[in-house]
Amino acid sequence: MRIETVNECTCIVYLGDRISDETADLVKQATEAIRQNMAHLITDLVPSYTSVMVCYNAGKTDRFGIVSQLQYTLTRLEYRAETDSDSRTIELPVCYDAEVGLDLNDVCEYSGLSREEVIRIHSEQTYRVYAIGFSPGFAYLGTTDSRIALPRKATPRQKVPTGSVGIAGSQTAIYPSSTPGGWQIIGRxxxxxxxxxxxSLALVQVGDRVKFRAIDQQEFVDLGGDFSEL
Known part of the structure; x- marks a missing residue:
């Protein structure tokens, strides 16, 4: 564990040096421990891949005091590996049709797999929410199967439709709103x-698990989907 000061009311607790389920478990458990034991000092917590950003009330403590409190709280933390039953699993229906899977053909060409195989590989595994950022509710999920881990687009789109599901290397994600973006869009x-x-603002939180379920156009529309946003 390493704690570094950012400014007079913010510091970052580093809990690992690589993205993994073990580090994600530790980040989640550390965040919960800080929230439970230091609520009187904390104004905000931002968990990420391997760290937790801690914002605190400078009127109640200083950087020396917060570091001391964090060290005391986290050295008492008893790490345990979490199982699927320890966290929420959110199922997300995804339409992978050509109208919304804008880059699915590129993923097929890159991987040498058929559309059906790419869809099956993407939707058959359960992903971990490692971080939320870029835009409100944008969840970074891992780890994408190496067979379909296509790099980001060389030239980002100026507008990616809301709900678009994309791949960028070893990660997959859902665009919660229409924004520019360079991920390879395979569905919505x-x-x-x-x-x-x-x-909580976002449907999913760091530490949650996400499972995609392939649906057809009719179910997409029945569930409130919109094909008009292209």
Whole structure:
């Protein structure tokens, strides 16, 4: 564990040096421990791949005090590997049809696999939410099967439709809103990834697991999907 000061009210706790399920478990458990034991000092927590950014009330403590409190809290943390039953698994329906799978043919060409094989490989495994960022609710999921791990596009799109499911190397993700982006788009979900009225804002949180379920055009529309946004 390493703690570094960012500014007068922020520091970062580094809990590992590589992306893995073990590090993700530790980040999740450390975040929960800090929230439970230091709520009177903390104003915000931002977990990521291997670290937790801690924002604290400078009127109640200084950088020396927060480091001391963090060290005390986290050295008492008893790490345990989490199983699927320890975290939420969110199933997301995805339409992989040509109208919304804008780069699916490129993934097929890159991998040498058929569309059906790419869809099966992408949707048959369960992914871990490693980080949320870039835009509100944008969840970075890993780890993508190496057979379909196509790199980002050389030239990003100026507009990626809301709900688009993409691949970028060893990660997959869902665009919660329409933004520029360079991920390889292979489908679209009708599920809303952001709830502005909820406390957590995002449908998924760091540490959750995500499973994709392939659906056809009719179910996509029935679930509220929109083919008009291209």
């Amino acid at each position: 979900t009708p599920r809303k990834m952001i709830d502005w009225d909820s406390e």
